[in-house]
Amino acid sequence: MLSGFKNFIARGNVVDLAVGVVMGAAFSSVVNGLVESFINPLIAVMVGEPNFDNIAFTFNGTLFPIGQFITATVKFFLIAIAVYLFVVTPMNKLTEALKSEDENKKVEPPENIALLREIRDQLKTLNNRPPSQRNL
Template sequence: MSGFKKFLFRGNLVELAVAVVVGAAFSGLVKAFVDSFIGPLIALVGGEPDFSELAFTINGTKFPYGIFVTALISFLIVAAVVYFLVVLPVAKVLERLIKAEEATERACPHCLSDIPIKATRCKFCTTELVPAPST
């Protein structure tokens, strides 16, 4: 029983559970956005993207491939919305934050160890160095 308790309260499991709950809530938010804004825009331009009536029959067995096509189009729309409205903006913000962080170390040209930028001697290989140009 104690092993089960350790499993349940292990940090990774709790983080995973929180991620699943937040992911499900975010999924609902994205779906509502697509249904409320993106879907009507697509319907306005090209008609309702619903192909669920498409099917073919072989030996009396119906294959409703339109359901798959509709789900595929829906997936692509949701993926595009997530990419352009979440992934790209977050990546740009992170890029700006990384650029804003000033580098405090550089690689020694002789031993490739990380040393302070203003160092004149490497603390690992003791080679004398030219101070890095200030930017």
């Protein structure tokens, strides 16, 4: 049982996941800092308040603080936009650049390999013909 656990922990997926969680937590604090120090003041300039927490309505004597939900939703979309702009887009560009470099590095095979492949292909087509049409 202990060796099975050791094999499970030694897999790359577990380590990758742990690194992803740690990096996500670190990135979350960066994005929260961006939202608190830059985005919320912009909202305050446009709306008059840095967030929507004070928006609420009362129905049958019950208070519904929908402003907290609106603030959480705005923060979610701002974080999603930040992740897309600062992580996803650069990673896509990097992956595309690396892929194009790999495609440019494709080298033609040596002449003897190309000749052997041509002979192989001709033998395949010759063997696919009916016996009466095979001329060696």
